[in-house]
Amino acid sequence: MSENVARPRVAKGPKRPRYLRDAELDRFMMMFTALIGEVSALRDRLATHEALAAQGQIATAEAIESYRPSPDDESARGIAREAMLHRVFRVLMEELEQARTAGNDADLDAVLAEDDARSASPVTA
Amino acid sequence: MAQTRHAVLPEQTHDEAAREEYCGTLRKFFTETLWPGTREVYAGLERPRFEREHGRPPMNVREVKQAIEHSFYYRASNLVGRCAQELLWDTVGESIERQLPALRAKAKPRSEARGSVRINPDLAIPRYVDSVDIHVMPGNFHTERGEDDVYAGALYDRGVYHFAYGGMGPENDKLGVAMAGWLKSRFPDFQPKRILDMGCGPGFSTLPWKQAYPDAEVHGIDIGAPTIRYAHARAESLGVPVHFSQQDAVQTDFADGSFDLVTSCLLTHEMPVHLIRRMFAETYRLLGAGGMSLIDGGAPPADGPEEEFFTTWFNRNANEPFSAGLRNLDLAEAFATAGFPADAFFTSGARDAVYLKGMGGTKQAGGKSAGYVGTVKR
Ligand SMILES: C[S@@+](CC[C@H](N)C(=O)[O-])C[C@H]1O[C@@H](n2cnc3c(N)ncnc32)[C@H](O)[C@@H]1O
Numbered sequence: 001m002s003e004n005v006a007r008p009r010v011a012k013g014p015k016r017p018r019y020l021r022d023a024e025l026d027r028f029m030m031m032f033t034a035l036i037g038e039v040s041a042l043r044d045r046l047a048t049h050e051a052l053a054a055q056g057q058i059a060t061a062e063a064i065e066s067y068r069p070s071p072d073d074e075s076a077r078g079i080a081r082e083a084m085l086h087r088v089f090r091v092l093m094e095e096l097e098q099a100r101t102a103g104n105d106a107d108l109d110a111v112l113a114e115d116d117a118r119s120a121s122p123v124t125a
Numbered sequence: 126m127a128q129t130r131h132a133v134l135p136e137q138t139h140d141e142a143a144r145e146e147y148c149g150t151l152r153k154f155f156t157e158t159l160w161p162g163t164r165e166v167y168a169g170l171e172r173p174r175f176e177r178e179h180g181r182p183p184m185n186v187r188e189v190k191q192a193i194e195h196s197f198y199y200r201a202s203n204l205v206g207r208c209a210q211e212l213l214w215d216t217v218g219e220s221i222e223r224q225l226p227a228l229r230a231k232a233k234p235r236s237e238a239r240g241s242v243r244i245n246p247d248l249a250i251p252r253y254v255d256s257v258d259i260h261v262m263p264g265n266f267h268t269e270r271g272e273d274d275v276y277a278g279a280l281y282d283r284g285v286y287h288f289a290y291g292g293m294g295p296e297n298d299k300l301g302v303a304m305a306g307w308l309k310s311r312f313p314d315f316q317p318k319r320i321l322d323m324g325c326g327p328g329f330s331t332l333p334w335k336q337a338y339p340d341a342e343v344h345g346i347d348i349g350a351p352t353i354r355y356a357h358a359r360a361e362s363l364g365v366p367v368h369f370s371q372q373d374a375v376q377t378d379f380a381d382g383s384f385d386l387v388t389s390c391l392l393t394h395e396m397p398v399h400l401i402r403r404m405f406a407e408t409y410r411l412l413g414a415g416g417m418s419l420i421d422g423g424a425p426p427a428d429g430p431e432e433e434f435f436t437t438w439f440n441r442n443a444n445e446p447f448s449a450g451l452r453n454l455d456l457a458e459a460f461a462t463a464g465f466p467a468d469a470f471f472t473s474g475a476r477d478a479v480y481l482k483g484m485g486g487t488k489q490a491g492g493k494s495a496g497y498v499g500t501v502k503r
Pocket of ligand 1: 158327329330349372395
């Protein structure tokens with residue numbers, strides 16, 4: 001056999017059991033926000049590596065612990081953290097955008113209907 | 126801007142500091158972006174929907190809640206706010222726990238202290254304190270985690286700093302400084318010799334009184350022993366002599382008429398109304414003739430059910446079950462009932478909130494605080 005058969009990714013058998021109840025999603029958000037915190041801390045650590053490297057230093061655990069970000073560095077990190085939250089929670093912002101533009105947007109259905117009507121009628125010179 | 130260093134301020138490793146900063150950013154994101162957005166979603170989408178369905182606007186808080194809860198944005202934002210609240214204490218708590226033995230040792234009273242500290246191991250902890258951890262801060266202000274414990278004080282010092290993402294200032298004292306400054310300018314001739322700060326916590330609201338009236342003897346009391354021990358060590362290290370003792374504001378061991386000013390900051394919104402009344406009576410007993418009582422007035426009364434709803438997030442989501450009672454309490458009446466002359470009641474009127482907490486308290490939400498409220502004993 002020359003070609004690999006694609007590996008199966010769904011097991012046959014009973015349907016996957018249902019595990020979570022609705023309220024349990026709340027607890028997932030708890031884990032999720034904590035996990036973003038770990039990513040954020042890791043990103044800060046990386047920033048410290050970069051800052052040390054820029055000073056020609058090697059990022060040993062000790063050098064990292066004694067590094068103190070400058071006020072500029074501090075505020076850059078704060079801005080990056082906020083930007084990250086805006087990206088992670090982007091989907092939340094959908095309704096907010098709708099609320100802000102409620103009634104202002106042209107209705108797509110109306111635009112399509114108009115387009116249909118126009119293309120149906122013969123082009124006039 | 127970092128917190129002012131003092132002997133018992135917890136230290137952070139690189140990653141602890143990073144995690145704490147993240148909690149502050151999450152709090153800021155919730156306070157300044159997500160929560161104000163819920164008002165927009167309500168006004169732009171959910172109130173109109175409710176009106177289409179019912180032929181009238183929501184008429185009470187329950188209906189406002191019902192209308193806005195239709196929104197995923199609202200439900201998820203609310204949850205993020207709660208997550209931030211829980212994560213904050215846990216993140217700060219993990220760092221403090223690691224260094225607790227060292228903090229306890231540093232907090233031990235020293236003979237050269239200029240202030241003092243008194244702990245009362247027999248003090249009965251009121252049921253309302255033991256039944257709910259205010260702000261969802263596990264252990265509240267009073268739980269002892271061993272001998273000479275200071276955990277709760279340290280937790281609140283670091284936690285509040287990040288909670289307000291630095292907005293309370295490097296010494297977490299913006300509220301206290303503003304309150305003392307206001308009293309001084311409103312009553313320039315008033316020169317209190319003995320001042321009592323009730324529910325003083327780690328002393329954020331207490332030290333500013335000593336700084337405003339350097340000749341006065343300043344006392345701070347709190348129900349929590351770990352909080353009081355921490356407050357003492359912190360004040361000594363910052364060089365501000367204050368006398369701290371573990372006491373219940375409802376019934377203290379000070380003599381009748383022993384103070385010229387009895388004050389509190391962010392205390393009454395944590396107390397059931399019947400105990401606020403008893404605390405006012407105790408205040409009356411503690412003041413001499415001409416003595417003054419001054420408290421922060423909490424959140425201003427809400428203008429309609431929608432305002433009520435959008436300014437009571439903490440009541441519903443951060444274990445502040447008693448704050449609604451304070452909001453509905455007529456403070457002028459309560460002071461009068463405690464014995465103060467009705468015509469001595471004064472208030473600063475609504476003020477821009479120093480603290481972002483009210484959320485409705487926030488500038489972003491266009492909110493105000495109720496300002497200061499007080500009275501004088503004749
Ligand atoms: C939110 S803290 C405010 C601390 C401080 N006044 C400030 O402005 O930062 C409220 C404090 O009141 C204390 N407290 C609550 N009930 C009390 C009571 N009955 N007697 C004394 N202190 C009390 C709590 O232990 C807590 O430390």
